[in-house]
Amino acid sequence: MSKTQATTVILGAGQGFGFSIAKKFGQTGDRVILAARHQASLQALTQRLTDQQIKANYVVADATNSQSTATMFNQITQKYGTPHRFVYNVGDTSADNCFNFKPDKVTQVFQTNVLGAMTTTRQFAELPTETKTPRQILITVGGAALKPSPFAVSLSLTKAALRNFGLSLATALKPKNIDVAIVEVQGLSGINAEMAPDRVANVYLQASQNMSQTEWFYPQQASAQPDEGSQLKALMKDPSRLKHFLILHPNFKTLIESYRNNQPS
Structure with missing residues (x-):
């Protein structure tokens, strides 16, 4: 297979979001490689x-295992050449509050x-390349970085840390001909029409086409959306809307129950 096509x-x-981001870049002509833990x-x-x-192709990889992600990059590079773009779209959205958190879980x-983002972006940056075209890193941060939720404390503090890391990384990698952008998606996938994954994916393409801007918000204004916790609370108060949401996104059932159980009294 040719190694000249952007990957x-x-x-x-x-x-x-991950699937829609892949589809968006694939529609521009990129080869897209999907990576996650579950092969099926x-x-x-x-x-x-x-x-x-x-x-499109896929590689099984665990973002929390540095050897697994190193193998992922090695497999991709050997088969397709050094990838042009890396999107870190991993997130643990477990719920807790200021009093019931467990140190091991945090x-x-x-x-x-x-740490997964820190490790994998370093691995990507260290890949050998001969191209003079800047390579790119896009990091999904999330609205919790700026709007912490009282019943998603670990999520909020780690997303804030991820935002700070992404901003620092952008400065550190500029001399290495690698551009970095962070995308702060202020909402849950599919919770309303505005948060439809295909619409959210558009901002990743926009960011990739204008890497002079490091921080991107969706919606465009940082204050445009309530925090994710408030969005879930509103959803849980509307049984018919919640039922429809879970039909479309069954993977959110555990998360919603966790948030319900961790709301501060």
Whole structure:
């Protein structure tokens, strides 16, 4: 296979934002590589992209395991050459509050949301390349970085740390001909029409086309959306809307129950 086609790697490629981001870049002509922990899901998503005439492949990888992600990059580079773009779209959205948090769980969330990004972006940056075209890193941060939720404390503090890391990384990698952008998605996948994954994915493409801007918000204004916790609270008060949401996004059931149980009294 040719190694001249631009390759975009999406780590954290689930059926929501990750799939739509892959589809968006695939529609521009990139080869897209989906990466996550579960092979069956990756196979299904890759087939959906292939059915849309998008060149897509997948690699099983665990963002919290540095050896796993190193192997991922090695496999991709050997087969397709050094990837042009890396999207870190991984997030542990476990719920807790200021009083019931468990230190081991906080460590786990930090490892997923922050340390995983630190490790994989370094691995990407260290890949050999001969191209003079700047390579790109896009990091999904989330609205909790700026609007912390009282019943998603670990999520909020780690997303704030991830935002700070992304801003620092952008400065550090500029001399290495690698551009970095962070995308702060202020809402849950599919919770309303504005948060439809295909619409959210547009901002990743916009960011990739204008990497002089490091921080991107969706919606455009940082204050445009309530925090994710408030969005979930509103959803849980509307049984018919919640039922419809869970039909479309069954993977959110556990998260919603966790948030319900962790709301401060």
